[in-house]
Amino acid sequence: MSAWLDTLSGIEALEVAEFDATLVAGFEARFARLPAEAARNVNFYVPTFKAYATSEIAGCGRSAWPAVSITGPECKLQCDHCKAKLLESMIPATTPEALWRVVNEQIAAGARGMLLTGGSNHRDEVEYGPFFATIRRIKDAFPAFRIAMHTALVTRDQARRIEEAGVDAAMLDVIGAQDTVTQVYHLRRPVVDFEISLAHLAGTSLKVVPHIVIGLHYGRLLGEWNALEMIRRHRPAALVLVVSMPFYAAETRPFAVPGAREVGRFFMDARAALPDIPVLLGCARPPGRAKVEIDAYAVMAGLSGIAHPSDGTVALAARLGRSVRVTPTCCSIAVGDEVLALDDGAGALQLDLDEYLRRDAAARHAQSSAARRLGRIPVVTA
Numbered sequence: 001m002s003a004w005l006d007t008l009s010g011i012e013a014l015e016v017a018e019f020d021a022t023l024v025a026g027f028e029a030r031f032a033r034l035p036a037e038a039a040r041n042v043n044f045y046v047p048t049f050k051a052y053a054t055s056e057i058a059g060c061g062r063s064a065w066p067a068v069s070i071t072g073p074e075c076k077l078q079c080d081h082c083k084a085k086l087l088e089s090m091i092p093a094t095t096p097e098a099l100w101r102v103v104n105e106q107i108a109a110g111a112r113g114m115l116l117t118g119g120s121n122h123r124d125e126v127e128y129g130p131f132f133a134t135i136r137r138i139k140d141a142f143p144a145f146r147i148a149m150h151t152a153l154v155t156r157d158q159a160r161r162i163e164e165a166g167v168d169a170a171m172l173d174v175i176g177a178q179d180t181v182t183q184v185y186h187l188r189r190p191v192v193d194f195e196i197s198l199a200h201l202a203g204t205s206l207k208v209v210p211h212i213v214i215g216l217h218y219g220r221l222l223g224e225w226n227a228l229e230m231i232r233r234h235r236p237a238a239l240v241l242v243v244s245m246p247f248y249a250a251e252t253r254p255f256a257v258p259g260a261r262e263v264g265r266f267f268m269d270a271r272a273a274l275p276d277i278p279v280l281l282g283c284a285r286p287p288g289r290a291k292v293e294i295d296a297y298a299v300m301a302g303l304s305g306i307a308h309p310s311d312g313t314v315a316l317a318a319r320l321g322r323s324v325r326v327t328p329t330c331c332s333i334a335v336g337d338e339v340l341a342l343d344d345g346a347g348a349l350q351l352d353l354d355e356y357l358r359r360d361a362a363a364r365h366a367q368s369s370a371a372r373r374l375g376r377i378p379v380v381t382a
């Protein structure tokens, strides 16, 4: 048994998982070749580590990083994995005046930044044109207020206008397979347009944070490696990986849940392709056993940050000798992760691992005692 398999089997919270021995051996061999900095540090984005904070941490609520849609719930593309449902929970601000009002209200309620997004037109463009002057006004009035913009596809001129408006981070889902563009996004544009947009954004001073949605082709991995290659050519500030969670897919076009093993293999390739920039695992990934396996693979692949880790993930990182930091943040919309992750760890806390592991073991013991007690209580369902 490899040393890492041994480590995995010694962590109680990971007992529910089944790890691929060949893949784990591959992680172990590759990890030794990663640049020391990348291999050493891992940051967990969690709202629940307050007990370990050495200083007071601001309350964590949806209002810290609200998501604002300039089209409300409207989107022309109606992608098969989303059907515009992602927009429904966002705050609508469909005119520049509404955006100014919403931002002022959110700042008064404690917001530190926002994700600015909107539904796309038929060309996968979000029509920000009328809003740029207001975005500039927001940044002039509240320079510390962070704006991460989901840009969608852009021209060179649009990228320059986003930069001039003072946006902090530009985010773009990069798709690498024409079939995915055509079938899942219903978009009649060539796949190369994603790289051209990336190049336009990378040609500005914006922090460019592309995303790859793993399993976007109905749960299968198809264009992910091509997307990675496109991103590698333009050296972004960070790469965020998320795993497709097609809760909104129509029954007629169902999505499979991507296999943890395939996702883990892609983590390894992403880390190898971008050894010296942060590669982060965002909030979106399937729940349950798959999440436990995916999170452990993320640690073993040497990813730089993991949002909302499953039980056992922090213990695994500690036992593999990684230096664990914790950024106490929610990721109701994942924007805080990315922006904070680019702050060179500002706001992150070094975790006292001995203390963490001791509390973890105690909590686990208490839980299993409670479960044993509950085992004797009849369960009544309505």
Ligand code: SF4
Pocket: 075, 076, 077, 078, 079, 082, 083, 084, 085, 086, 087, 118, 119, 120
């Ligand atoms: S373009 Fe974006 S918001 Fe519109 S359906 Fe596709 S993923 Fe959802």
